Amino acid sequence: MREFAFEQRLCASLEREVDGVLARQLGGGVHSARRVLDVVVVEPGPTFDDRAAITGRSIPRRAIESDVGRGRSRDWRGAFDLPAERARGIVERAVEVGFFERDPTAGAEHVRRACRYPDGWFDRLVAVENKPDLGAPGDLETQLLKDVRLGLVDEVVLATASHVTRAHLNRLPDAVGVWRFDPETLDRSVVREATPLPVDEHGTEIVEEHAGWTEVRLASPTAKARARRRLAERAYGKGWRVDEFPGCARVRDEAAAGGGGLPRCEWKGRVVDPGNECGPDCPGFEGDDPPSVDVAGERDRRTGWVAEPDGLASRQAGLDRFG
Ligand code: SF4
Incomplete structure (x- = not known):
């Protein structure tokens, strides 16, 4: 079975078993866009429903990190530490998904947050690396070692259809969990539990690799927290199913x-x-x-994901009026 089919069936099976949302093929770096995680499980936090009520799409992280606040609107042009054109695109997307709203009475470029951002909407992040056939591991071990050293997600797990031997386990970093998954029967067994990674501590990330030298950067706890939120947002908006089926009779x-x-x-x-x-x-x-x-x-x-929520803006605006 091809890796894509393995991944699709694993996601279908996990979706039934775990609480939260799942997505596939997402950037898993802090300073670098090189690493792509196969599957990410986002476990819900206490304010998950508030997040789901805003939009079914990803909220741009730059909008969340910007100086645009709730209450009084402001000109967005001073609220981003970015080139104006880039900031404009982010504002437009944030308005489109219902996180910002325009305030034309104050000015053509005035926006405010339409609702609070529910910081605690997600809890743990689990990254699953799919390798159906351990006979063709590629650079699996190095890849997993990099994930462990960075510690962006709470757990890293390897999912495989192969029989896992002691020799396989010995080659993998100790913290990496291992699942054996049969994509035909959808049976999943835990061969080894993952060890939680220190997401609140500094991690190291390889940002460039060349013959003879490698550039490594330190990822601070603050930078990791931001990258975790970006990852969770992308996962929330993306999901794991294909966007469109092909126009083919077969x-x-x-x-x-x-x-x-x-x-x-x-x-x-x-x-x-x-x-x-x-x-x-x-x-x-x-x-x-x-x-x-x-x-x-x-x-x-x-899942708890809501395709077309009503939006929090009007609800919170109503509450504020009587608050
Ligand atoms: S036969 Fe049709 S559905 Fe099957 S792989 Fe080819 S294009 Fe896709």
Whole structure:
């Protein structure tokens, strides 16, 4: 089974078992964008529902970190430590998702936060590295060692379909947990528990690697906390299902672990990655309308994520009036 199909079925299975939200293929660095985490599990914190009530999309981290506050609006042009064009794009996105609102009576460029940002909305972050076949590990051990040294997430786990031997375990960093997952039966067993990583302490991150030299940066607890929030936000907005099914007569909506949204190709006999495998270049392609699959609806039904919330702005504005 290809890694993509393994990942899709693992996500379907985890979604049934864990509380919180899941996403795949997200940047897992602090100062560097090099590391991409296969799957991230975001466990809910006490204010998860408040976060879900704002928007189903990611709130831009620069908007959260900006000097735009609640209450009195201000000109956004002085509120970001960024080039104006970049800041403008962030303001537009923040308005679009309902985190900022415009205040045209005060000025054309005036905005304020439409609601509070619920800082405690997420709790632990778990990163899962998928390696269905341990016979072809690539640079797995180095990769996991880097994750452990950085300590951005609370736990790092390796998921594999292979039989895990003592020799495999000895080669992995001690803190890395190991799951054996059968993508056919969806059985998952814990071979080794992960050890929690010190997310509140300094970590080290390789930001550049060249022949003969490597640049390493220290990641402070503050920088890590920001990067964790960015990661959680991206995970919240992204999820793990494909955005669109291909326009091919041979694709079906596969249900796994009680939920649908996995693109199964009847011609290939497995779950496929539409972005990389589908289209007129595929020898089995038969042009057709894509099947109507409610991907967002699946996620909404099966997790605490809300596809189209009403938004907190009006609710909080109402409360403030009587507060
Ligand atoms: S394009 Fe190819 S891989 Fe994709 S669904 Fe059609 S036959 Fe399958």
